[in-house]
Amino acid sequence: MSRRITLFRAAVLALGFGFLYLPIALLIAYSFNASRLVAVWGGWSLHWYGALIDDDKFRDAAWNSLRIGMMAASLALMLGTGAGFAIARFTRFPGRLVFSFMLMAPLVVPEVILGLSLLLLFVASQAWFGWPASRGLLTVTIAHATFGSCFVAVLVRAQLAGFDHTLEEAALDLGARPFSVLWRVILPGISPALVSGWLLAFTLSLDDLVVASFVSGPSATTLPMAVYSSVRIGVTPEINALATVFLAVVIVIVTLAFSLIARQERRRLARR
Amino acid sequence: MPVTGWGWRQWCLIAPPFLWLFIFFLLPLGVVAAISLTQAADTIPPYTPLFTHGPDGLQAQASFANYRLLARSDVRAYGNSLGFAALATALCLLVGYPIAFAIARAPKAWRNPLLFFVILPFWTSLLIRVYAWITILQPTGLLNRALEDLGLINQPLLLIYNGFSVVLGLVYAYLPFMILPLYGSLSQLDESLLEAAADLGARPARVFREIVLPLSLPGVAAGALLVFIPAIGEFVIPDLLGGPGTLMVGKVLWQEFFDNVDWPEAAAVAMVLVVLLTAPLLLAQRLAERAT
Numbered sequence: 372m373s374r375r376i377t378l379f380r381a382a383v384l385a386l387g388f389g390f391l392y393l394p395i396a397l398l399i400a401y402s403f404n405a406s407r408l409v410a411v412w413g414g415w416s417l418h419w420y421g422a423l424i425d426d427d428k429f430r431d432a433a434w435n436s437l438r439i440g441m442m443a444a445s446l447a448l449m450l451g452t453g454a455g456f457a458i459a460r461f462t463r464f465p466g467r468l469v470f471s472f473m474l475m476a477p478l479v480v481p482e483v484i485l486g487l488s489l490l491l492l493f494v495a496s497q498a499w500f501g502w503p504a505s506r507g508l509l510t511v512t513i514a515h516a517t518f519g520s521c522f523v524a525v526l527v528r529a530q531l532a533g534f535d536h537t538l539e540e541a542a543l544d545l546g547a548r549p550f551s552v553l554w555r556v557i558l559p560g561i562s563p564a565l566v567s568g569w570l571l572a573f574t575l576s577l578d579d580l581v582v583a584s585f586v587s588g589p590s591a592t593t594l595p596m597a598v599y600s601s602v603r604i605g606v607t608p609e610i611n612a613l614a615t616v617f618l619a620v621v622i623v624i625v626t627l628a629f630s631l632i633a634r635q636e637r638r639r640l641a642r643r
Numbered sequence: 644m645p646v647t648g649w650g651w652r653q654w655c656l657i658a659p660p661f662l663w664l665f666i667f668f669l670l671p672l673g674v675v676a677a678i679s680l681t682q683a684a685d686t687i688p689p690y691t692p693l694f695t696h697g698p699d700g701l702q703a704q705a706s707f708a709n710y711r712l713l714a715r716s717d718v719r720a721y722g723n724s725l726g727f728a729a730l731a732t733a734l735c736l737l738v739g740y741p742i743a744f745a746i747a748r749a750p751k752a753w754r755n756p757l758l759f760f761v762i763l764p765f766w767t768s769l770l771i772r773v774y775a776w777i778t779i780l781q782p783t784g785l786l787n788r789a790l791e792d793l794g795l796i797n798q799p800l801l802l803i804y805n806g807f808s809v810v811l812g813l814v815y816a817y818l819p820f821m822i823l824p825l826y827g828s829l830s831q832l833d834e835s836l837l838e839a840a841a842d843l844g845a846r847p848a849r850v851f852r853e854i855v856l857p858l859s860l861p862g863v864a865a866g867a868l869l870v871f872i873p874a875i876g877e878f879v880i881p882d883l884l885g886g887p888g889t890l891m892v893g894k895v896l897w898q899e900f901f902d903n904v905d906w907p908e909a910a911a912v913a914m915v916l917v918v919l920l921t922a923p924l925l926l927a928q929r930l931a932e933r934a935t
Contacts, residue, residue, distance in 0.1 A: 380745035384757070387742040391764050391818065394775035397785060401778065408783075454660035461653050466661065473664040475928050479869060480920065481876020483893045484913050487900060488671030491678050491910065494688045517667045520660060549649050571766070578768040581878050585900070595770050602774055602883065606781075614771040621767050629759060 395618065402611035419612035429613060432597035436577050439508055439593065443515035444573035450516065451523025451568060456557070458524065459531040477518040478525070486585030489514050493586060506588035514586045515579060519572030523564075526571070530564035531557075563632040570628055574621055672917060679910035680705035690907050709911035717895055717912060721919070724891040727806070727881075728874040731813035735821040735870050736863065738814065743825035743862075744855075747832070758826065765819045773812055773883050780808055780884070804886030812880040817873070821866040828862025829855070861930065868927040876916055892916055 402420075406413025423429060458471055477485060493503055493510055503510055538560070542552045558565070580595035587593065594617075602610060681690040681704070695702050746757045764772060779785045782799040790796045802808060832855065840850045878893035885891065892912060899909040 380748065383741040383745045384749075387738065387745075387818075388760060390738075390815065391761070394772060394779060394815070395764065395767070397779065398771070398775040411788075450660040450663055453656040454664075457653065457657045457660070461649070461657070464653065464657065466657075469669075470657070470661055470664075471932060472924075472928050473661070473668055475931050476924055477664075477668055479872040479924070479927060481873055481878075481893055481916065483876050483878050483896045484672075484675075484916060485668075487896065487909055487913050488675045489667060491674045491906070492667070492671040495674050495678075498688065513667060517664065520663070524660070549652050550655075574766045578770070580770050581897075595768065598768075598770055598774075602770070602777075606774070606777055610771075610774065611778075614768070614774070617771065618767050622763065625763065625766050633755070 398611055399615045399618065402608065402615040404608060404611075407608065419608045420616075422609050423612045423616070426609070428592075428597055429594070432592050432594045435508065435591050436594040439511050439515060439583075439591075440573045440576040442508075442512045443519055443576045444569045446512070446516035447519030447523050447572035448565065448569045451520035451572070452527050452558075452565065454520060455524035455527025455564075456531065456553070459528045460536075474521050474524050477521045482579070482581035483585075485514070485518060486582040489517070489582070490585040505590075506586060507591035510586045510588070511583050511591060511593065514582050515572070515576040518582070519575055522571050522575065523568035526564040526568045527561060530561045534560050563635065566628055566632060570625060574625070577617075577621075675910045675913050675917075678907055679709055679914045680707070681907045682706065682708065683905040683907050688906070689904055709908045710915070712908060713911050713915060717892070720890045720892050720895045721915070723889060724875045724893070725919075727809055727813060727889070727891065728871050728877075731810050731817065731874050732821075732867050732871045734810065734814045735818050736867065739818055739821035739825055739866065740863075743822045743829055746822075747826055747829035754830070758823075761819050761822050761826075769816055770879055773816065773879055776808070776812055776815065776884060777803065780811075803884060804889075806889050808884040809881050809889045809891075812884045813870075813874050813877065816877075816880060817870040820869040824865035824869065825859065825862040827865075828859040832858055861933075865927070865930050868923055868930070872920055872923050872927065875920065 401412075403415050403417065404411075404413055405416035405418060454470075454474055458467075458474060461467070489510075490506075493506060496502060497504070534557070539552050539556050542556050543549065547555075578595060579593075580599050583593045584596055584599075587596065598610060598613065601607065677693055678690060681693050683689055684691045691704060693704060695704055742761070746754055746761070749757060777784070780803040781787075782801070782803075784802075786802060787796070787799040790800070836854055836858075837850055840854055841847075845853070875891075876893040876896075877891060878897050881889055881891040881894050882897070885894070896909050896912045896916070899905045899912060
């Protein structure tokens with residue numbers, strides 16, 4: 372039971388990570404395949420990346436997804452930070468149980484339910500109030516901000532649990548206004564959760580197929596919707612190239628963010 | 644930890660997300676319940692109104708026809724969903740437990756990087772990762788070709804569009820959700836308990852059975868719920884990796900909505916799913932509340 376890597380544990384980790392990463396590795400390798408056949412290696416080529424750049428369909432969809440992702444992640448950050456702070460620090464208030472249920476449920480409720488229910492709300496609200504006039508970027512953004520804020524709240528709440536609350540109590544005792552304590556003490560203290568929360572909400576928005584398919588309109592095809600419609604027709608190597616670009620962007624951003632956060636943490640600990 | 648001194652100001656923080664989630668998460672579920680009692684129609688929106696103004700005043704037009712249709716034709720899809728989700732949860736536990744254990748017992752400097760690589764696939768597109776399995780599993784795919792080249796098989800194995808590929812896809816997609824809470828429990832295990840047991844002569848198997856496993860049960864429960872609940876309503880995996888024999892509820896709902904344009908029937912399918920998930924959801928909430 373010691374803290375070391377035994378042969379058995381090394382084998383477990385190798386198999387586990389092999390299972391998680393083999394499909395991704397093969398996808399990347401075959402995006403450089405010259406052959407049109409997916410499983411036949413025809414030599415190295417950048418052909419599919421060229422085809423991807425010339426494809427308007429994917430370019431427009433990627434632009435839509437980026438805009439939705441940025442807006443949804445920023446909205447989710449604002450809503451989720453307030454929610455995470457409230458649920459971590461205010462232990463008693465009327466409606467707390469309902470609040471914590473609404474914060475937890477969207478994390479696990481199947482996407483088809485989130486998508487269908489929001490669409491039916493938008494349709495009913497359009498019939499009664501005339502809003503939203505049409506479905507597209509705005510409705511997808513609202514949908515993504517909704518589940519994104521729950522993920523942000525989880526991260527904020529977890530970080531606040533480990534955050535030294537004597538600091539904020541001291542500031543309050545010394546007469547600081549609550550909101551300036553929040554702004555000057557708490558938010559800087561939980562900045563790693565805020566950064567990773569925004570990024571998580573952003574990538575979840577970028578990845579979402581199901582909810583967007585329900586609540587989007589004809590004018591706003593997102594990247595996953597474009598990928599899905601061409602995957603349904605058949606497997607093409609162009610998708611491999613697109614997937615590789617997508618994975619590379621996500622992995623670079625996430626890795627950078629986390630190493631920045633880790634460095635900040637180490638500095639903070641070293642200063643103590 | 645409760646913090647005082649906020650007074651009325653706490654509502655400035657609570658109200659915006661509360662109202663947002665109420666309007667865009669809870670209220671829509673009520674709308675689904677209402678629409679599930681209407682009938683499909685060739686109008687915009689494509690369902691009959693729930694209430695009509697007639698000579699006799701306001702009349703409700705609710706009907707349970709959608710639920711009767713569902714009971715006749717979709718029971719198998721619900722059965723498949725429950726079965727596949729349960730099997731995938733069990734397999735995730737079986738595969739995820741040793742991984743979480745190995746990470747929790749790894750040298751301290753290794754643990755965060757290892758965890759990071761468990762979470763990383765979750766940040767990348769599920770659609771793309773599921774798509775990758777098509778290229779591996781299809782009859783002319785990489786796995787069949789490799790097995791043929793090795794001379795192990797003469798004709799391609801049927802690895803895709805069946806229960807095998809659906810469960811494989813579910814385990815693959817949801818494994819990180821099992822590993823994380825398991826790691827949370829296992830990393831908090833008190834080392835001295837294990838050492839004491841070992842010093843007193845307990846064999847590793849007994850230490851595991853009587854100390855490690857019972858103490859990790861909260862992690863097991865949390866992981867199981869995080870896999871089971873979303874897996875029941877999964878759409879992408881049964882759609883891309885499944886076949887006609889592996890219909891799941893998520894796909895039925897999708898087909899009713901997009902292919903048949905029968906919104907009320909889709910709403911009924913969703914309502915039954917919500918009812919099925921209520922108990923596990925409340926259990927998950929209780930676990931989350933106890934954890935903090």
